[in-house]
Amino acid sequence: MDIPQERKVVTEIPGPKSRAWFERRERAVPRGVANLHPIVTARASGAIVEDVDGNRLIDLATGISVLNVGHTHPAVVEAARGQLERDTHTCFHVTANEPYIELAERLNAITPGDAPKKTMFANSGAEAVENAVKIARRFTGRPAVVTFDHAFHGRTLLAMSLTAKVMPYKQGMGPFAPEIYRLPFAYPYRWHGDPERCAEQALAYALDQMHKHIGEENIAAIIVEPIQGEGGFIVPAPGFLPGLARFASEHGIVFIADEIQSGFGRAGRWFAIEEEGVVPDLVTSAKSLGGGLPISAVTGRAEIMDAVHPGGLGGTYGGNPVAAAAALAVIETIEREGLLERARATGERIMERFRALAERVNQVGDVRGRGAMCAIELVADPATKQPLDPETVGAITRGALERGVLVISAGTYGNVIRLLPPLAIEPALLDDGLDQLEAALLEALT
Numbered sequence: 001m002d003i004p005q006e007r008k009v010v011t012e013i014p015g016p017k018s019r020a021w022f023e024r025r026e027r028a029v030p031r032g033v034a035n036l037h038p039i040v041t042a043r044a045s046g047a048i049v050e051d052v053d054g055n056r057l058i059d060l061a062t063g064i065s066v067l068n069v070g071h072t073h074p075a076v077v078e079a080a081r082g083q084l085e086r087d088t089h090t091c092f093h094v095t096a097n098e099p100y101i102e103l104a105e106r107l108n109a110i111t112p113g114d115a116p117k118k119t120m121f122a123n124s125g126a127e128a129v130e131n132a133v134k135i136a137r138r139f140t141g142r143p144a145v146v147t148f149d150h151a152f153h154g155r156t157l158l159a160m161s162l163t164a165k166v167m168p169y170k171q172g173m174g175p176f177a178p179e180i181y182r183l184p185f186a187y188p189y190r191w192h193g194d195p196e197r198c199a200e201q202a203l204a205y206a207l208d209q210m211h212k213h214i215g216e217e218n219i220a221a222i223i224v225e226p227i228q229g230e231g232g233f234i235v236p237a238p239g240f241l242p243g244l245a246r247f248a249s250e251h252g253i254v255f256i257a258d259e260i261q262s263g264f265g266r267a268g269r270w271f272a273i274e275e276e277g278v279v280p281d282l283v284t285s286a287k288s289l290g291g292g293l294p295i296s297a298v299t300g301r302a303e304i305m306d307a308v309h310p311g312g313l314g315g316t317y318g319g320n321p322v323a324a325a326a327a328l329a330v331i332e333t334i335e336r337e338g339l340l341e342r343a344r345a346t347g348e349r350i351m352e353r354f355r356a357l358a359e360r361v362n363q364v365g366d367v368r369g370r371g372a373m374c375a376i377e378l379v380a381d382p383a384t385k386q387p388l389d390p391e392t393v394g395a396i397t398r399g400a401l402e403r404g405v406l407v408i409s410a411g412t413y414g415n416v417i418r419l420l421p422p423l424a425i426e427p428a429l430l431d432d433g434l435d436q437l438e439a440a441l442l443e444a445l446t
């Protein structure tokens with residue numbers, strides 16, 4: 001790690017160089033490609049991002065959950081560099097490459113379930129979702145796909161159609177893909193029924209809807225994030241996912257776990273759904289899979305994956321050897337450094353602080369998470385649970401940035417602060433980041 005793992009603020013943030021770059025950016029890049037922070041990166045390592053003004057920021061956002069192993073991890077850089085020099089790209093469909101095959105073997109081994117599995121690669125999370133649905137439809141010969149409130153599955157046409165929130169992801173971009181059905185998610189904090197019976201009631205409603213309004217024999221797939229990411233780190237009430245999976249298996253429906261944000265150690269396991277004892281039929285991975293390089297995967301039971309005829313799946317860059325070599329190094333790093341355990345320890349440290357904060361600040365309506373996937377949901381008033389307005393949430397993330405800490409929000413109402421630090425962030429650095437976030441939060445709320 002060539003950047004000291006310390007926060008260092010040397011200019012106001014954003015500094016003059018970031019501001020100058022952003023003037024050029026305004027002219028050259030459309031506003032639709034939004035920036036959460038007006039900062040330009042010079043370099044990054046471990047849990048530190050250094051901007052072009054020389055500020056060292058503690059990164060509790062990690063490129064939206066891409067750097068579970070930390071920035072520019074030496075093993076990942078080394079693997080990618082070596083592969084880059086040997087063979088950059090031939091296209092797997094023209095001549096295959098070793099990292100692709102080896103990575104498929106590794107994913108087949110670490111994903112839940114003992115049945116024979118196969119893996120295909122694409123470039124982004126959205127593409128993995130698209131492919132999972134294609135495979136499920138071809139396997140079942142059915143059209144319908146069930147998705148949930150607060151879901152995020154990506155920005156391509158089908159993935160955007162599966163995504164819940166209209167603004168900003170879908171506004172003005174229809175018509176959307178057909179045969180998509182959205183059901184309520186078992187969201188304990190905002191459940192409209194009996195909070196004690198959230199899983200049971202959400203499940204009963206979902207099964208009834210699938211039976212009455214879609215018809216089991218029309219449903220190709222149920223796609224669900226085991227812990228919702230963009231939707232606000234919503235951990236479903238225990239029992240909801242196993243109930244859905246049981247229903248899927250009884251009716252020949254493909255159960256797809258979208259682990260793009262919750263997987264690869266983030267929730268303290270390789271895949272978050274392991275905690276529920278559910279073996280999904282298909283799993284999508286992306287984000288931290290490549291440790292910063294673009295690669296995504298669909299892994300699933302061999303007979304489902306093989307339902308598609310030769311030539312029915314693929315793409316020019318899917319499983320690019322440089323990205324696949326990086327991903328192999330990510331898996332080795334998670335194993336060698338015991339990052340699943342480190343994730344749980346990091347998460348405990350965060351949750352302790354969050355719980356203490358909730359005791360003192362009544363606008364902290366909910367504290368939730370698993371492993372190092374932790375969030376607070378902010379409300380204007382805990383009695384009504386009215387979401388805190390996005391401007392105040394923005395003031396908190398901006399306040400943290402000005403103090404040298406990168407945090408991002410999430411949630412259907414934009415009122416959730418989520419933390420996605422590198423899994424093995426040093427405790428002292430994490431504490432410093434949490435101190436700054438807390439100071440920004442107290443300042444914005446009082």
Ligand SMILES: *Cc1c(COP(=O)(O)O)cnc(C)c1O
Pocket residue numbers: 123124125126127129152153154155225229230258259260261262286287
């Ligand atoms: C980020 C994300 C996606 C989309 O991934 P991209 O690489 O941005 O296309 C899909 N599903 C989930 C759960 C995600 O968090």
